[in-house]
Amino acid sequence: MTDANPTSATGREPHTPNTLPISAIESLCSDVEANVSRVIVGHDDAIEHVITAILGRGHVLLDDVPGVGKTMLARSLARSVDCRFRRVQFTPDLLPADVTGVNVFNQKTREFEFNEGPVFANVVLGDEINRAPPKTQSALLEAMAEQQVTVDGTTRELPDPFTVIATQNAVEPNQTYELPFAEVDRFMKKLTLGYPDADEETELLGRAVGHHPIDSLEPVTDLETLVRARETVAGVRVEEPIREYATRLAGYTREHAEIGVSPRATISLLRAAQARAVTDGREYVIPDDVQTEAPVVLSHRIKTDSRDRDGASVVEDALEYVRVT
Amino acid sequence: MSTESRGRTVGVDLDETIGPDPFRLLTLGCVAVLIGSYVHVLREVTGVVGGTQSLLLLVGAMIVAATVLAQTIRPRTATIAAVVAVAVGFTYYFEATGAGVGTALTASGTIVSDTIALATGLPLLRMVEVGLWTLGFAPGPAFLSWYLALRGRYALSVLPAGFALLFLVLTGDAGTTITLIGTVGAIAAVGFGELERRGGSIAQADLLAVLFAAIIVLSLSVTFLPGDDSGPAFADGSSGTLEGTIDTADEQSGISGQVDLSPEVRFTVEAEEHSYWRTGIYDRFAGDEWVRSGQTEEYDGRIGAPPGEHETTTQRITAETELGVLPGAPQQVGLEGPPVRHADVSSHGQPQPADTLVEGDEYEVESAVIDPDPDELRAAGTDDPEYVTDEHDYLQMPEDTSSEFEEYTAEVTEGAETRYDTAAAIERYLRTSKGYSLEVDQPSGNVAEEFLFEMDEGYCVYFATTMVQMLRSEDVPARYVTGYTTGQKIDDDEYVVRGLDAHAWVEVYFPDHGWVAFEPTPGDAREDVHNDRLEDARDEGRDDVDTEESEDVPISDEADENESDDERDDEENGDDEENGDDTDPDDDPPGSDDHPNDDTDDGSGVDDGDGDGDRDLSELVTITREQLAIGFVALVGLVAGVRRTDATTQARREFRLYWHGRRSDPDADARRAYRRLERLLAREYRPRHRAESSRQYLAALSAEESVDPRAKRVAEAYERATYGGGVDREEANEAITTVDELARERLPILRRFR
CATH class of the missing domain: 3.40.50.300 (P-loop containing nucleotide triphosphate hydrolases)
Known part of the structure; x- marks a missing residue:
């Protein structure tokens, strides 16, 4: 299940019996x-x-x-x-x-x-x-x-x-x-x-x-x-800019924490963003979806080397400094 | 990890350090340019006296040797090798000039003073055996410079070739352009060498380009300064006077295009015999000027007389203006009077004043005049003394002289069996086939060839130059002499000589007789032009064109007489008939004013319609190659500067803000529209933070300011185009239109009219 590709996009097609509008x-x-x-x-x-x-x-x-x-x-x-x-x-x-x-x-x-x-x-x-x-x-x-x-x-x-x-x-x-x-x-x-x-x-x-x-x-x-x-x-659409953005966020956490987030985390992030896009009535993910989900999806997977900083603050920084596009 | 490699951008990053190799190549190229610049100057010298091939071979061999030895020998060894090479070269030079190495060692004072003379502006062409000298001089610096450059010692490598070039600049042989090229090459070599050593980037190299452009354009623009006719880059070929051209410097005689005639009185002569008054002798022809080789010596009471039978006459010459020459009937053998006490005598036997004569200075000249008749000259043979064949360049021709020139001369002189007949044939040919005109365009390249093949008219300088070269191609020792024609006869033994009497003619050597003058310039036509000029000057009321006596005396025709050649008179008569129509330019009917150039044509009887066309064209097209080159350099500098300051990007951005540009696919258009919107908003409020999404940006702006609600629709179109799989044409157009409107509302001036 976790190995499934979250990026396969079929969102534009009319819904099949297995999907919903x-x-x-x-x-x-x-x-x-x-x-x-x-x-x-x-x-x-x-x-x-x-x-x-x-x-x-x-x-x-x-x-x-x-x-x-x-x-x-x-x-x-x-x-x-x-x-x-x-x-x-x-x-x-x-x-x-x-x-x-x-x-x-x-x-x-x-x-x-x-x-x-x-x-x-x-x-x-x-x-x-x-x-x-x-x-x-x-x-x-x-x-x-x-x-x-x-x-x-x-x-x-x-x-x-x-x-x-x-x-x-x-x-x-x-x-x-x-x-x-x-x-x-x-x-x-x-x-x-x-x-x-x-x-x-x-x-x-x-x-x-x-x-x-x-x-x-x-x-x-x-x-x-x-x-x-x-x-x-x-099937919600995740375009390349979004995937790159998620990659950049993950990269940032790896550079700024002892242990950054894993690729599994990035997959989870995009899946959560897909769901978030749907609850907002969209069939495609925008950077805002990723940003909304990133704190809850990424924070608990980051191990920091100092007591002053926890995973949440690393993610906060990432969202503040990593360019969107 | 794969994600990391994805984050790296692909493409050329201009700030990225590039490898050392391009800079090394550039540096080596610049050193090569520097070496090339000084070798080029030497090549021009050998182009006159011969030996170009040996020079290039020698330099090429040195470059190859340096390349081979660069990896094997140490710099000290290389320096010693270069010094040895130079020493060997100069030893050979001294041996060849007959001075011998012993002289060089014992007479070190002379060597030093010679070097100083060279370094203070004595052109190389003045030197005896200058060809050998260049062969001695060229290889050392080339070897050392190239060797050091290959060793990576760029700053040092510039020195040997740089000094060589500097020396040639001091001798005056290296022109502005070549000096500039060499200098820029040297600076660039050091600059690029540093960039290579410190691992510079292209961004720094373009700074270098800006500097070079500034150096070149600024240094060349210095010669724009008024009054500097000799500015090499922008020499407009402005005509001086004939006199000024002939006597450009005391060791050179220039050849220029159109010249003027000065009617001012120069000097008066009291003489028993009329004569041409000779002031200069030149032996070395550089294609566009005459140079006198050899040293001058102080006048020691006697100048060598002609070997044969001669009469001695005396002239008393009074300077009427400042005079930088010592005119006298050839061959001057003695001088007397205060102004000539310290006169110098050239190795050709022509006295020159040490100081400029001032108005009123008087001196006496004793001349040994030879007057052999043609039969004597025909019998003279060709057994020339060494003084003529070896010690002076009386047989020299530029290396680039074409075989056609020699073939054509052979044709002209066909049937002439003696030296005299050859000279007479050439003289006759020139006097009859070419017209006289002072209004000519200076040809480029070898003047003698150009005049013989391309030009229909010219003045004495052209005639004399061409005749000397034609004679030399037939192995007849000849030289180019300058001076003044006899002038206006105002009394039985008195002549007034004006600037417009300045003249150039030819002397040919005959064993047992000496130098015999020949006159290739058609006399009548010349005289008409010159007299017209004098009359014009008189009409203008100038008071310096006459002495007290000369005013009342008709302008005499003495000037056309040649004192040595009896046959000339006949030929002149022929000329008279040919140019017999007395059509004076001023007498032309008014209707012929449409053809202003016809006036001179009528006078000389030669049609030069083609020449007129060329002249008109050259007047219209005023851009020279040099100007083009400078323009190009300036352009390169500008481009580099623009790149440096990123001005084009700025301008394009500014422009793109207001104009969407050509539409492509809807997605790209929607994105471009949003980018424009972002820049508009950035200018009005604040730029989008890089970590802000478009929504957040607009939301943040809307929270504080009243952002136009249309902006939101543009952002939505952008979102769909980027993330949502695309927009259709209509949506993209709507976004573009919206941004166009928003942009126009913000145009500084236009919005007032809304």
Whole structure:
């Protein structure tokens, strides 16, 4: 999946049965956004980012303090689409089999049967992923990269679409297993939500007291539409100037940080930009799309050598100094 | 990584350091130009006296030797080799001139003074055996310069050839143009050499080009200064007087085009016998001028008399103006009087004053006049003494003299068996076949050949030059002499000589007799022209054209008489008949005014319609080759300067701001339209930051200023053209029209009229 060429452009052709008109996706996105906003107050940017990540065939890492609505965001998104949603609460004693599933001996048939784990879903919420040991983390990460799981030597395909929304807790660093750098790279985006501002929190409280709105959330679209929307996004036009611009941005991060972004990051960036272009009603990517996506797509993949600078500031500089055309 | 290589731009980056090789080639080329410039000067010398082939071979051999030795011997060895080469060359020169090396060593004072004389403006052509001298002089600097250049010692390499050129500049042989070429070559060699050493770039080289253009144009424009007729680049060939041309300098006699006649009285002569009054003798012909070779010595009381029978006569000469010559009847053998006490005598036997004579100076000349009759001369034979055959260039002809010239001369002199008959035949031929006119265009190249083959008329300088060369091609020793004709006879033994009497004629050597004068210039025609000029001057009321006595005496016809050649009188009579029509230019009917040139034609009886055409053309086309060259250099400098300052790009940008230009495909047009919009906005608000997208730029501007909303549509068209797979013709046109409108609204003046 990650090796697919994001630049193959077919956007100009009339939509085939597998694709949707751009306007349809645009309205679909705003529908989903409106739906989610009934539950999540504020965080419009984050909602958009998660939606574009799903359309761009990526996975999202939400990184924040507990209780700001990370899980709620993931759940409400999953519910807005009529699809299979599973949640895995990562704990220190969680085993890989708890994620992928396990072969169980059926006494009745006297055969081993595969018990699918929570990863067999369209949207998987990996809660507090950094609380599980690396072995368990990697079980999920393999699924993310390959869209398949291997149990006892048998490889099983995961459903399509398959999106992982993982959250990680920024507090209690001594009780967590920091995600390895290589694995963070597999998340298309890393988002932080932050606390809502005072007005938003007041409104949130008004909604959440009594019946939680998530219970009444109805799906606004179905799985098939989502598949076709993702197909359409993959065909969004990315012209050479854009590809060169992304290359220049990547080059800048490599020159100005200890470890810059990988080509996988550049691919992710362009896929996110494709999705962003569609949500804006365009069938082609413009530099602004890249610039909007670059901070969330690139920052978490950059390792700096000084404490004063983090990945976000490197990306900020890149956007400030790298020429657009 | 592949992404890195993609980021690198392909194409010629002008600021990029280019390899050393082009600069090395340029430097070597410049050193070659420098060597070539001084060798060229020497080649011009050998072109007169012979030896061009040996010179070029020698220099070529030196270049080859330097190329071969550049990698093998050390600079010190090379320097020694060059010095040895020069020493060998000059030893040979001294041996050949008969002076011997011993003389060179013992008489070092003479050598030093000779060198000083050369370095203070004595032209090389004055030297005896100058051909050998050039062969000694040429190879050393060429070898050393080329050797050092190949070794990469560019600054040093300029020195040997540079000094050689400098020496030739000091002798006055190197003209402005060749000096300039050599100098620029030297500077360029140093400049490019430095660029090579320090790894310079093309951008720096164009700075060099600007400097060169400035050097060349400025230094050549110096000769634009008024009053400098000799400015080589822009010499307009303006005519001086005949006299001034003949006596350009005391060792040279120039040949120019159209000349004027000065009616001013120069001197008066009291003499028993009328004669031509000789003032100069020249032996070496350089194609466009005459040069006197050999040194002068101080007058020691006696000048060598002719070998044969002669009569001695005395003349008393009184200068009426400042006089830089000592006229006297040939052959002058003695001088007396205060002004001539320190006179010099040339190796040909012609006295010259040490100081200019002033008005009223008087001196006496004793002359040994020979008057042999033709039969004696026919019997004289050809047994010339060494003084004639070896020590002077009385048989010299320029190397480039064509074989046609010699063949034609042989034709003219066919049947002449003796030296006298040869001379008489040539004299007769010239007097009858060419007309007399002072209004001629100076020919380029060998004057003798040009006059013989291309010109129909000329004046004494042309006749005499051509005759000397024709005689020499028949191996008859001859020389070109200048002076004055007899002048106006105002009393039995008194003559008034004016500037317009200036003249040039020919002397031919006859063993046992000496130098005998011949007159190839048709006498009558010359006299008419000269007398007319005097009458004009009298009519103008000039008071310097007559002495007290000369005014009342009719202008005499003495000048045409030749004192040595009896046959001449007959020929002259023939001329009289030929030119017999007394048509005076002034008597022409008014109707013939349409043909102003006919006047002179009638006088000489020669049709020169072609010559007129040439003259008219040359007057119309005033651009000379030199001017073209300078114009070209200035243009190169301008181009380099423009490139340096990027002025064309600026101008094009400015222009493109208001005019879209030819339309190409819609995408390119939309992009170009947006670029123009960006420049418009940049001028009005601020330029787009490089990291800003078009949207962000417009949004940022709109947030602060009221940007024309049409700009946004242009930006959208640009976006679609660049990122969205293209725009159609209509959209592109709309973008262009929008930007055109926006631009015109911002035109400084036009917008007022909207």
